[in-house]
Amino acid sequence: MKKKPEIIAIDGPAASGKSTLAEKLAEALGYLYFDTGVMYRAVTLAALEAFHCVDDEGRVSELAENLQIDVRPPSKKDGRKFDVISAGEDVTWQIRSPEVDANVSRVSAYARVRKAMTAQQRRIGQRGRVVMVGRDIGTVVLPEADLKIYLDASVEERARRRFVEQAERGGNLSYEDILKAMKHRDRYDASRAIAPMQPANDALILCSDGLTAEEILKKVLELVRQESEP
């Protein structure tokens, strides 16, 4: 009898539906849902607050190596899925700002930042019963994952989703601005030297264009079932 996948890695570009899938999948399986993007976002926010820009690789790296980031169950009913605590402060919504969006890929390309974040993520992932989401989970953080999904979608569809999300939160960016920023971040994430965003060789590539969150969840639960079959 094959064992049910204990470590599930979900990678892919911004707004492809990774977080929604991972959250629902973790709930269905009774696993921990861990979104690694929040760690890079928390470092970026802290660097912007401390230095007003993220250009100084040495200083940003040192900050990342010393920053205490915690992800905890939600303490407020304001639409959040979890609390993100950085240096003791609740930064759950601040890490979603356009300033963080614009700078996070720069920060996440720094070698020492990645090393510090990857070590923490591996420690959590290796405990098992986890659905971990990011760009490099199947390739670098947890290459031993039992099931690897690379969730993609067209950049137009992804920008449309982000546009709706930010408008619901009272943001006033245009669809065109979001599309442009997203293309820029994709290019940066896919072309960086360390742990670039790419599907692992043994990842299953799914495209979420035209599919609802429920349809994707169903597909992935079916994959989990197949993996667990004798």
Ligand code: CDP
């Ligand atoms: O939510 P969204 O897909 O927009 O982004 P995210 O998952 O929160 O990730 C924000 C940024 O962090 C990405 O654009 C990457 O630059 C970086 N990241 C990374 O390099 N490696 C990860 N495992 C997760 C995020």
